[in-house]
Amino acid sequence: MSIEREYQQWRDKTEKVVAKRPERKSEFVNASDIPIQRLYLPQDGIQSEQEYLDKLGFPGEYPYTRGIQPTMYRGRYWTMRQYAGFGSAEETNRRFRYLLEQGQTGLSTAFDLPTQIGYDADHPFSRGEVGKVGVSISSLLDMETLLAGIPLDKVSTSMTINAPASVLLAMYLVVAEKQGVTWDKVSGTIQNDILKEYVARGTYIFPPKPSMRLITDIFEFCSQEVPNWNTISISGYHIREAGSTAVQEVAFTLANAIAYVEAALAKGLAVDDFAPRLSFFFNAHNDFFEEIAKFRAARRMWAKIMKERFHATSPKSMQLRFHTQTAGSTLTAQQPDNNIVRVTVQAMAAVLGGTQSLHTNSRDEALALPTEDSARVALRTQQILAYESGITDTVDPLAGSYYVESLTDAIEERAWAYIDYIDELGGAVAAIEQGYLQKEIHKAAYDTQMAIERGDQIVVGVNKFKLDNEAQPELLRVDPTLGRKQAEALAKLRSERAEEPWRRALDALKEGAKTDQNLMPLIIDAVRAYATVGEICNVLRDVFGEYRPSIF
Amino acid sequence: MSQPIRVLIAKAGLDGHDRGALVIAQGLRDQGMEVIYTGLRQTPEQIVTTAIQEDVACIGLSSLSGAHLELFPEVIRLLKEQQADDILVIGGGVIPESDVAILEAEGVAKVFTPGTTIEEVAEFIRANVHLRALDESALAASPARTIDHVGVAVKSIAEVLPFYTRQLGLSVTHEEVVADQGVRVVFVSAANANIELLEPVDETGTMAKFIAKHGPGVHHVAYAVDDIHQAIAQAKAAGMRVLDESPRRGAHGKWVAFLHPKDTFGVLTEFCQQPQAGDRE
Numbered sequence: 001m002s003i004e005r006e007y008q009q010w011r012d013k014t015e016k017v018v019a020k021r022p023e024r025k026s027e028f029v030n031a032s033d034i035p036i037q038r039l040y041l042p043q044d045g046i047q048s049e050q051e052y053l054d055k056l057g058f059p060g061e062y063p064y065t066r067g068i069q070p071t072m073y074r075g076r077y078w079t080m081r082q083y084a085g086f087g088s089a090e091e092t093n094r095r096f097r098y099l100l101e102q103g104q105t106g107l108s109t110a111f112d113l114p115t116q117i118g119y120d121a122d123h124p125f126s127r128g129e130v131g132k133v134g135v136s137i138s139s140l141l142d143m144e145t146l147l148a149g150i151p152l153d154k155v156s157t158s159m160t161i162n163a164p165a166s167v168l169l170a171m172y173l174v175v176a177e178k179q180g181v182t183w184d185k186v187s188g189t190i191q192n193d194i195l196k197e198y199v200a201r202g203t204y205i206f207p208p209k210p211s212m213r214l215i216t217d218i219f220e221f222c223s224q225e226v227p228n229w230n231t232i233s234i235s236g237y238h239i240r241e242a243g244s245t246a247v248q249e250v251a252f253t254l255a256n257a258i259a260y261v262e263a264a265l266a267k268g269l270a271v272d273d274f275a276p277r278l279s280f281f282f283n284a285h286n287d288f289f290e291e292i293a294k295f296r297a298a299r300r301m302w303a304k305i306m307k308e309r310f311h312a313t314s315p316k317s318m319q320l321r322f323h324t325q326t327a328g329s330t331l332t333a334q335q336p337d338n339n340i341v342r343v344t345v346q347a348m349a350a351v352l353g354g355t356q357s358l359h360t361n362s363r364d365e366a367l368a369l370p371t372e373d374s375a376r377v378a379l380r381t382q383q384i385l386a387y388e389s390g391i392t393d394t395v396d397p398l399a400g401s402y403y404v405e406s407l408t409d410a411i412e413e414r415a416w417a418y419i420d421y422i423d424e425l426g427g428a429v430a431a432i433e434q435g436y437l438q439k440e441i442h443k444a445a446y447d448t449q450m451a452i453e454r455g456d457q458i459v460v461g462v463n464k465f466k467l468d469n470e471a472q473p474e475l476l477r478v479d480p481t482l483g484r485k486q487a488e489a490l491a492k493l494r495s496e497r498a499e500e501p502w503r504r505a506l507d508a509l510k511e512g513a514k515t516d517q518n519l520m521p522l523i524i525d526a527v528r529a530y531a532t533v534g535e536i537c538n539v540l541r542d543v544f545g546e547y548r549p550s551i552f
Numbered sequence: 553m554s555q556p557i558r559v560l561i562a563k564a565g566l567d568g569h570d571r572g573a574l575v576i577a578q579g580l581r582d583q584g585m586e587v588i589y590t591g592l593r594q595t596p597e598q599i600v601t602t603a604i605q606e607d608v609a610c611i612g613l614s615s616l617s618g619a620h621l622e623l624f625p626e627v628i629r630l631l632k633e634q635q636a637d638d639i640l641v642i643g644g645g646v647i648p649e650s651d652v653a654i655l656e657a658e659g660v661a662k663v664f665t666p667g668t669t670i671e672e673v674a675e676f677i678r679a680n681v682h683l684r685a686l687d688e689s690a691l692a693a694s695p696a697r698t699i700d701h702v703g704v705a706v707k708s709i710a711e712v713l714p715f716y717t718r719q720l721g722l723s724v725t726h727e728e729v730v731a732d733q734g735v736r737v738v739f740v741s742a743a744n745a746n747i748e749l750l751e752p753v754d755e756t757g758t759m760a761k762f763i764a765k766h767g768p769g770v771h772h773v774a775y776a777v778d779d780i781h782q783a784i785a786q787a788k789a790a791g792m793r794v795l796d797e798s799p800r801r802g803a804h805g806k807w808v809a810f811l812h813p814k815d816t817f818g819v820l821t822e823f824c825q826q827p828q829a830g831d832r833e
Binding site: 116133243368463480 | 565566567568569570571574575578579589591592593595617618619620621622623646648649650665666667669670671
């Protein structure tokens, strides 16, 4: 008897049962608008050996659906990399050392908003913001304090910095130099993904064209001088946080990635020189299987894009390496301990999806920055998944699941449709300038809000299973006088540094910015002369202008 | 006819998280308010200037970066300085409970933390916004002077008439069939307004459908206006859907036009104007 005939019979019987006792919903559809069947069958999964080889292949081999390394976590675990930073460079340095002592294996730096937008701590726009969402770094002095006692040849550091990425990378390299570590020994990542700032995150400074030039300057410089540096982390994370669906997250991230590759090619770089250092950053959201399928689909799509569209030949160019963070927007301010469970489920999806590194959010992040206790529980969550759960003992354990393979295909198909449409609009930069990505994300965000308000989407503790009286947890407080202290430190720096080399370095940068020479060496010189983040960015603002978004 | 409440949604400080601000802006629009969104990176000075220029009744401040304790009270201070502190100020974002009390003591009327519904925010604004901050000039130009009549849908005029005449003591002042609306109407008059009893004569007409759907009861409220074209134009400018783009003839040969009840808080609203001597059929 065939599966098909047996299935017909089963379905008829089941329909009769459902007629009497209906299912929870008349139709099941996920947030990406993909219909979810009651049951998945062999015909929904991989059909033939040839299909297996085309769609999945082997781990470490094209199209990398099953992972980018042959042994994945049997070799070594993902890098446990908790995003941290607040207050002063001293305080953050202490938190870094604490996390390393607790078994964290890489650093990830959160900068405050003035740093991210290229204002010094004493700028009027910095009012109220100094040290709040991350560490305040205005000059090389702050960076030296931040990294004191951390061996930069052993620890890899990720820096969430975009518009002024060149400046912070320059500072990192100069600190390495002072530690006696040569640039070929340092490793880490700068986010450096300006396109998603225009779309979803908001820390842009310059217009798209000069921004893309700064980025490709970094690609070129690092391919020659800092070979182990991930020059960009193309981020779907914030697109998802802004409200997109999983499909949009994959599609918009890869569309942005295509724009970066095209910009680098237009600059005359060879694809296999820079592409191996492109990395990605995704969100791990609530819908467990959809997330796993999303990671697998993204890997397969990137491999195809690099091979077929850009004719890369190095396998490293085709491997989508990614960092994952659990979804901040799913954390609730209500009953915050429940967030530990949400984070666990999300982190498990990231691991089953084959992430290279992971940040797990802390339970109190819907209320404030995490306390040390909360940050430790978040790290322990990863350690429990790695050391206790057993999900790391085989590669891509969900491959062949009828449901997961079907979802992987469905996400890929829908994401291609978006990418094709963005191509029609003239690519990601044009689509962003027209507000297309922003509008699509906003629409999805509004739909989610409405679904929650109608009660179609349940958020435990928020629109169901509420508590009337909740105890307020201990929260982290950032020193409110930090802004003043940083301003005083800056005044001291400005009066003590040697005037002449500082002036010469900034003048050279200004002249360089008007030509098309690579700006990285000039920015490094300015940093060495103790020019601040704000001063360097102001020179570039003078030449490049500032981005003024339209409101869509 | 009331003007929609104008609200400014503002991103204070350098924070780039605008999902909440955008969702609230859209949600309040869907609740019938006029919403202006500032975009990112607004200083307190810029926010207050925009609020005054745009003549808003409410400012919604959003910050998720922890800068709220410095920025929100500064907005309040500047509003006082500008004598614009009749503007209602509310806030939202990642704001711990302990800071909510501080902000409310500083003059923020209400802080909405994650998990708040749009409905709650809208209700709070409607209940607390200062009426004098609403557009007074629009009030002066308001076209509706008096209630002309209240329309009541009935299955049978003969059946209900004794209630109005015998019980309430009103008198019948007019009777006619308005053919293009498929109704027979009888007007009964009180001292300052009329009741228009509407009985369907056409089974497929709108009145028959109304009764089938809602049962008999109040159908519409009609306001007498001096210039119906102007009244229609003002309603359209306020974003209301007008069911009659150009006025048509109603009972008494008056010019009438209806507004969509979805835009008038559930009440079908009619404008009516006395016919002029020169009007032709």
